[in-house]
Amino acid sequence: MGVILLRTIVLYTLIIFALRVMGKRQIGELQASELVVTILVSNIATLSIEDMNVPILVSVLPIFTLMACEVGASVLTMKSNTMRKIITGNPCIIIRDGMIDQRVMSELRWSTEDLVDQLRIANIFDVGEVSCAIVETSGKLSVFKKFESREATAGMLKIPIENECDSPSMIVISDGKFVPDAFNFCNIKQEWAEQELKKQNLTVGDVFLMTLNRRAQYYLCVKNKKGGAKK
Amino acid sequence: MKRVIICAVLLAVAISLSCYSYYKVTEVEKGIQERMEAFTQPLSEKDKETLGMRADELESYWDQQESRLIHFVRHSHLDVITTGVARLPELARGGEFGEFSAEVANIKRQIEHIIDNERLTFTNLV
Numbered sequence: 001m002g003v004i005l006l007r008t009i010v011l012y013t014l015i016i017f018a019l020r021v022m023g024k025r026q027i028g029e030l031q032a033s034e035l036v037v038t039i040l041v042s043n044i045a046t047l048s049i050e051d052m053n054v055p056i057l058v059s060v061l062p063i064f065t066l067m068a069c070e071v072g073a074s075v076l077t078m079k080s081n082t083m084r085k086i087i088t089g090n091p092c093i094i095i096r097d098g099m100i101d102q103r104v105m106s107e108l109r110w111s112t113e114d115l116v117d118q119l120r121i122a123n124i125f126d127v128g129e130v131s132c133a134i135v136e137t138s139g140k141l142s143v144f145k146k147f148e149s150r151e152a153t154a155g156m157l158k159i160p161i162e163n164e165c166d167s168p169s170m171i172v173i174s175d176g177k178f179v180p181d182a183f184n185f186c187n188i189k190q191e192w193a194e195q196e197l198k199k200q201n202l203t204v205g206d207v208f209l210m211t212l213n214r215r216a217q218y219y220l221c222v223k224n225k226k227g228g229a230k231k
Numbered sequence: 232m233k234r235v236i237i238c239a240v241l242l243a244v245a246i247s248l249s250c251y252s253y254y255k256v257t258e259v260e261k262g263i264q265e266r267m268e269a270f271t272q273p274l275s276e277k278d279k280e281t282l283g284m285r286a287d288e289l290e291s292y293w294d295q296q297e298s299r300l301i302h303f304v305r306h307s308h309l310d311v312i313t314t315g316v317a318r319l320p321e322l323a324r325g326g327e328f329g330e331f332s333a334e335v336a337n338i339k340r341q342i343e344h345i346i347d348n349e350r351l352t353f354t355n356l357v
Contacts, residue, residue, distance in 0.1 A: 001249035001303055003355045005349065010356065053306045057248065064245045068238040075235055 001061060008044075008062040011034060012069050020089065031088050031138060037070045088137045095133035098146065108135060119143065167214035176205045176223065186214050193218075252303040253349045259296045260342045266292060267335055279326050286319035286331075304345055310339045 015036040031036065041063055048059040059072065076083040092104050094115065105115065118141040124130060129149035134142045154161070170182035172193060176226050193210065197203060202222065211220040266289040273281040293316045297309055315338040330347040348355065 001252040001349060003244055005249050006351065006356060010273045055301065055303050055305070058305075061245050061248060064241040068242040068245075071234050071238040071277050 001057070004058060005065055006060055009069065012042065012066060015040070016087065020086075021130075033070055033073045033087055037066050040066055067186040091142075092135045094130065094135050094141070095127070095130050095143075098128070098131055100127070104135075110135075115141075123200075162215075168213040169213045169217075169219065171209065172212045173204055173207045173210035175209075176207060176210055178204060182212070186212050186216075188212060188214070190215060192216070236277070252321035255311055256266065256346050256349050259300060261343055262292055262296065263289065263338070267339065270335060273323075273334065274328060277326070277328060279324055282331070283320050283327060286323045287311075287315075290316050290320060296319075308341065308348075311342050312338055315341070 016032050020032055032204040044059050044062045044066075048054040058193045073083075073087050077087050078084075079172055092108060094104050094108070094110070100115070105112075119125070119127060119130065119133070122141055122143045124143055124145070125219040129145050130143055131146040134141055141219065167186070170179075170185050172179055172182045172186070178190055178193070183193070193212070194204070196218070197207065200220075206223055207220060210218055212218040266285065269285045269288075270282060272278075273285065293312065297313060300309055315334050318334055319331060322334060
């Protein structure tokens with residue numbers, strides 16, 4: 001058992017090291033340590049399921065160990081900058097002041113196609129629109145557009161702000177049941193919703209989904225594909 | 232913080248289980264060795280009855296211990312010992328002393344192999 005424990009720790013460290021060496025291309029959206037845990041846990045879990053000769057503890061023990069390693073690694077990355085650099089790496093600025101940093105690109109082993117591909121995923125079809133782009137430790141590309149390419153905001157256009165317009169819609173009826181917390185958030189009473197439903201000859205049991213915001217605007221979807229209504 | 236505590240507890244459980252499994256296997260090995268040493272005299276005297284009785288004692292001891300070892304030792308490793316131990320009483324009563332000694336050596340080897348697997352050695356790690 002002790003051997004399994006140590007083997008798990010050794011493998012964990014080795015796979016993190018291997019993924020860190022392989023770089024961000026292999027990681028995708030997960031952090032290196034998260035990916036290691038995902039791969040190992042799924043494989044270890046199948047050991048005692050597939051082979052009845054293997055006691056269940058042989059799978060449980062390494063999973064406990066991996067879990068502890070993962071939480072330990074996350075605590076270390078939270079507390080120490082050095083450990084954060086070692087375990088998760090640093091974000092890399094790939095476009096700075098509109099200029100592509102070719103040194104960073106070759107370090108990351110990104111081709112021009114990779115860069116353009118990632119920009120398209122970020123909904124940018126012209127590299128010229130980008131002021132700054134950062135490859136995050138998860139491998140995702142974050143983009144900051146040049147001023148002239150940014151979407152106009154209400155603040156830029158000096159549009160007067162209406163009351164409660166920042167309020168998001170909340171689910172107030174889900175599959176025929178009220179969600180009381182959502183009514184509290186919207187500062188609207190449940191009785192108001194009941195009256196609105198009554199006007200449409202509906203009861204709460206007939207509603208599949210109802211969302212509501214603080215301005216009492218709601219979206220209603222009736223059960224059994226009877227159709228939706230918006231107000 | 233809660234997660235850290237849970238993980239620390241689970242890690243402590245995992246380490247304790249590892250230590251316990253090693254302790255248990257070593258204890259069982261000692262028990263088997265002691266019972267096997269008791270075979271020496273009746274074997275040299277070719278005393279079938281005593282040898283048969285002592286083989287029975289070993290079998291009942293193994294049956295008790297196997298149910299505990301099964302939680303952390305591969306079942307196929309234990310099966311080899313179970314089969315060997317089950318053969319011993321009949322081999323002794325049938326007077327097949329050569330075969331009996333070979334089976335005893337085989338069981339010893341298997342239990343040593345199980346302990347070797349549990350040991351924290353560099354060879355086991357690589």
